[in-house]
Amino acid sequence: MTLDDLPGWLVGWCVDHLADEPVGVLFERRSLSAVFGLRLAGGRDVVLKAREDDGRAVSCVAAQGQLAERGFPCPRPLTPVVGVGALAVHAEESRAGGAPLRGDSPDVAVRYAAVFAWLMAELAEVTVAPPLPNPRWARWDHTDPGLWPAIDFLDERDQSTVPAYVAQTSARVRERMLATDLPCVLGHADFEAQNLRWHDGDIWAVHDWDSLAWQPEAALVGAASGAFASASPPSLAPIESSSAFLAAYQDLRGRRFTVEEQEIAWAASLWPAAHNARWEALHGDAPVSCEAVRAQATERLRRANA
Template identity: 80%
Template structure:
């Protein structure tokens, strides 16, 4: 992308908020958020993120800033969230480099669990308004009618394409999650390999802080133990690797989960996968998560004590 191809509002925003206009585009990505890596006049590199303003961004950016200032390996925001029309926009330091850590073996799971334990310990010291609603792929706690959270562009598609085993698994996992009576905490709800970078065996950067959530600790850890190996396309880790992640996390945090928390973790390990399996089916994509759910659901539901759905 060239500078003259940037959104019309962006050069002026950079001049007003950052004190310099962009003279180069290092990268541009668009998913739920639009992310622009920019070289500003004067030579400074920044990353500007813009997303639909749903009320979550200010809390996410505030938490990210506190963690970065305390030495956690993440980009440090250099602006607060600023409204631009219907968008919530902020800029952060560029933190390039590092490599993906690929693989889904138990030993890899333990390395990811160590980062997640460090992340959750750091967030436990952060106080911000809960970033609600939770990200759509983690929103099992929604209050919309029906099984799935209301997501217009998915809901308008033919739901008959979603396999019955995906719907059944989602119903059972969600029923177990909703039956939990656990306090909510702040946590990262998109803990995937694609959002971390490593250098010399150590984590170099954790990205995607737009994806903070407000849910029980066990649910956040459970989701992470299922998603940690995801690069592209997303996947569901093997059961033995999720088990290794959960065991390592508890050891590193110095607290063993109660039986109820163990069950909630296993139920939550399925929710991102069923969300992704639904996405695959509705878009006609290869059923990577769909097949993993088919193969693993029975055992994960057994460990979650979710063998039947609430009626």
């Protein structure tokens, strides 16, 4: 990608808000957000993020900034969120380097749990407006009609391609989770291997702060325990690894979950995988999450009392 390929508003935005202009494009990634790695004329490397403005971005970036100030390894925002038409845009420092930590064994799970426990402890000291609505893959708490949150480009596809066991699992998970009245806290709802970088065995950077959510702690931890090993395509960690993640998290936080919290954690461990299984089926992708849900749902639902 070259400078000529950048959105028309971007160069002027950098001049206005960073007092510098881009002279090179380091990378571009597009998913829910458009992310541009840029080299500025003054020599700085920055990352610019633009996503549809659904009202979440201001809180997410504010929380990210507070975490960076507290010394947590995440990119420091360089600007607040700025509206550009229908987009919410901000810039952050480039925290390049490091490598993903691969694997889904219990030992790897414990290493990820330690980062998540640190992350949640720091977020407990952060004060922002709840970043609602929650990310769509974590939105079991939606108020839309039907089982799934309303997502137009998924809803318009042939729903008959979604295996019945995926829908049935999701319905049982959601019923169990909606029955809880545990208090909500701030947490990272896309805690996947692809969003973390490690260096010499230590965590170097946690990315994707657009994915903060406002849900019960047990639900956030449970979802992370199932998703921590996911890259592309995402899947579901082995049950014994999720168990190791949950145990390590509680040890590190110095508090044992109640029976209800344990059940909510196990229920939540299935929801992202079920969302991904539905995605696979609707897009005709290889059934990676579908097979993981098929293989593990019975035991995870049992532990969830769902």
